[in-house]
Amino acid sequence: MLRIHNLAKxxxxxxxxxxxxxxxxxxxVYFLPQGIIDTIFLPLLGNNFTSNYSWRVISSNNPGLTTQPGVNAFYLALFVFVCITEFFEGGKKKLLYIALLFVSMLxxxxxxxRSALILTVIVPILFYTKFLKGRTVQTMKKLSTTKIVCGFVFIALCFIYYVSTHPEFLMNLMEKEETLSSARDISNGRYDLWxxxxxxxxxxxxxxxxxxxIYNQTGYDVHNTYIQIIAETGIMGFSVFAFSLACLYKQSVYNVKKYIRTCTDSKDIKxxxxxxxxxxxxxxxxxVGNTFIDYLPFMLFSISVFMINLKRY
Incomplete structure (x- = not known):
């Protein structure tokens, strides 16, 4: 671990x-005309522009500034976590981050x-109920019940109105579910790879x-890190991997509990x-993905370990 002051911040x-x-x-991508997006994205994406264009124009899925919607959903999920962190540990801009969180989910x-959408709900609940329950309650107490209820009602009404006036908003997700259900493969091809x-x-x-x-045989990774590692490295390799991950998890949980209990710097807590x-x-x-196979999630995993262990106990 590099000992660089404030690097985690x-x-x-x-x-x-x-x-x-x-x-x-x-x-x-969602609101501006296609011609404007093409003009902006072409010099930025270069050779990757074709993939981006295919997803957002032909398939009507939103890849943002990435090469595929899955990567975009990945980044958006991280921003949801940022908004939640800012809401509970930030300053006076709590309502702004709630609004940004709502827009990010949309x-x-x-x-x-689906996986990004589900995990953005599950992960914060697991984290804040296990580690920051007391701080969460204190934060919620500072906001009056009336403001909280009014805020959620307002957001719900805005969502209902927007979806009713823009039915295409949920069309892709619903069409995907119908296609996968009719094909009896809700995993979107993962069962075959597994x-x-x-x-x-x-x-x-x-x-x-x-x-x-497996990639050499099929042209795809397994989309389940744990199955892929045990298949490609066997019991011997998977045992080493699982032991290392368990040690990382244990140390990280220990650090979070100790640090949050004693820390007074809100930036460190964030x-x-x-x-x-x-x-x-x-x-x-x-x-359901390739956390320790693809470079992007593995790089972010390494960063997250450093952020958790910004101080060791």
Missing amino acids: VEYSIIKLCTFVHLCASLA MILTTAK SIAYQGFLSSPLYGIGLKQ AISLGFMIFLFLIIYGF
């Missing part, structure tokens, strides 16, 4: 800024990515079939809170 600020940019790009809907990985594991359970062999939510998000995401 800098990482928090970078994540906050970059994910906000992705929210703005998602809003631009933009995740436009990507038609089956291939399982057969690979059976062929060599102790040492596995070799790294990236950094460690966001870090742990990203950490938890990526561990759970590993059951």
Whole structure:
């Protein structure tokens, strides 16, 4: 671990800024005319422009400024965590971050990515009920019950009105669910990949079939980190991986409990809170995605570990 003073706070600020940019790009894709977006995105994306254009124009899924909607949903989910952290640990802009959180959730809907939408709800609930229950109650007490109820009612009415006047908003998500249900594969092809990985594991359970062999066979990673690792590295490799992850989790939980209990710096608390939510998000995401396979989630996982362990006990 690098011992650089305040680096975790800098990482928090970078994540906050970059994910906000992705929210703005998602809003631009959804609301601005196609010609304007093409003019802006072409020089920014270069060779990746074709993939972006195909998703947002032909498939009508919102990739924002990325090459696919799944990556965009990933960034938007991180910004949801930022908004939640700012709401509970920030200053006087709580209502602003609640509004940004609401908009971010709506933009995740436009990507038609179910896992990101579900995890943005589950992860903060798990984190704040386990580690920050007392602080959460104190924050909510500062807001009058009337303001909270009025705020949620207002947001709900805005959502209902917008969806009723823009039925295409949920169309992609509903069409995807109908297509997957009719094909009897709600996993969107993951069952087949998991089956291939399982057969690979059976062929060599102790040492596995070799790294990236499933990708070489199918052109896809397994979209389940844990199944892929045990299939490609066997029981021997998976045991080392699982032990290392368990140690990281244990140390991280210990640090969060100790640090939040004694810390008085709200910026440090925001950094460690966001870090742990990203950490938890990526561990759970590993059951339907490639957390420790793809470079982007693995890089963010490494950053989250540093943010959690900004001070060691």
